[in-house]
Amino acid sequence: MILHFTIPFLCALAFPAGAYLLKRALESGRGPWGVLIVANLAVTAAFVPPLFWIRPGFPPPDLLYQPFVCGVFFFAGQAAAYRSFTGDLSVAVPAQGSKVLWIALFAWIFLDQPAGWKIWAAAILAMPAFYFLRERPPGKAESRKLFATLGLATLAAVLLAALDTGIQAWSRSWNLWVFGFWTFLFQGIFSLSLWLFPAGRKMFAWSRETWKPALAGSAVMAAISLGLVWAISASGKAAWVNVLFSARVLAGVLFVWMWGRALGIREAGRSGSGRILANHLAGAAFMMTAIALVLL
Numbered sequence: 001m002i003l004h005f006t007i008p009f010l011c012a013l014a015f016p017a018g019a020y021l022l023k024r025a026l027e028s029g030r031g032p033w034g035v036l037i038v039a040n041l042a043v044t045a046a047f048v049p050p051l052f053w054i055r056p057g058f059p060p061p062d063l064l065y066q067p068f069v070c071g072v073f074f075f076a077g078q079a080a081a082y083r084s085f086t087g088d089l090s091v092a093v094p095a096q097g098s099k100v101l102w103i104a105l106f107a108w109i110f111l112d113q114p115a116g117w118k119i120w121a122a123a124i125l126a127m128p129a130f131y132f133l134r135e136r137p138p139g140k141a142e143s144r145k146l147f148a149t150l151g152l153a154t155l156a157a158v159l160l161a162a163l164d165t166g167i168q169a170w171s172r173s174w175n176l177w178v179f180g181f182w183t184f185l186f187q188g189i190f191s192l193s194l195w196l197f198p199a200g201r202k203m204f205a206w207s208r209e210t211w212k213p214a215l216a217g218s219a220v221m222a223a224i225s226l227g228l229v230w231a232i233s234a235s236g237k238a239a240w241v242n243v244l245f246s247a248r249v250l251a252g253v254l255f256v257w258m259w260g261r262a263l264g265i266r267e268a269g270r271s272g273s274g275r276i277l278a279n280h281l282a283g284a285a286f287m288m289t290a291i292a293l294v295l296l
Contacts, residue, residue, distance in 0.1 A: 071186030
């Protein structure tokens with residue numbers, strides 16, 4: 001049971017480092033699709049080693065639709081998320097944080113699993129936390145780009161919430177690692193389809209300066225996927241795990257404060273202002289209250 005608490009927290013602490021590395025790759029890789037291919041294939045590879053110990057047979061064909069559907073959700077959710085990152089991150093990150101509310105809603109509707117007042121309260125408290133912890137105060141962004149980023153980030157949150165709900169609903173009737181392997185094998189195949197488009201083939205022209213952060217960040221995100229899939233399947237509480245994982249936003253703020261200037265992160269220069277500091281402290285208070293509700 002202790003691991004059900006610690007694994008999502010460890011994933012949350014690792015997330016800012018992985019996101020920073022992938023953002024570097026996105027900025028130098030001339031578009032999100034090459035980075036998406038590498039990151040998704042890394043997740044596929046992460047679920048291969050456990051199969052050497054399990055030695056599973058071929059799963060029943062009538063059940064293969066379950067990991068196939070989860071693979072579709074993951075691939076489409078990742079594509080929407082990475083595309084939203086090319087816009088304003090101060091809009092994209094809070095909108096993707098709405099995932100905790102969607103998971104609670106999906107579990108209630110499709111799994112007949114009431115979340116309980118603590119999970120609903122924690123999910124609702126996480127919303128102002130994401131708002132205050134975004135990278136900078138609201139500005140006068142171009143409305144078309146702003147709404148495009150908001151729409152893509154919200155779509156990513158819905159699709160990834162559907163993925164977690166599917167893992168919670170189906171993985172326990174499988175071996176967890178077998179279900180994970182087939183889910184991420186399918187999404188890896190979908191990811192390879194991006195090579196059919198010129199934007200996906202740009203990765204073949206990457207320099208070493210792009211490959212290094214892309215591979216390192218993908219390895220971190222693959223480890224996070226392993227941890228979250230295990231925690232959701234083992235606990236059977238996707239909403240609970242995701243509220244704990246929401247600490248990644250607070251961890252991201254601390255990451256920028258502590259290492260932002262040394263790493264050349266643009267947002268680090270803004271984080272010292274009094275207004276942003278007050279916003280971050282307010283967001284931290286909301287986030288820690290939400291997490292405390294889940295832990296009590």
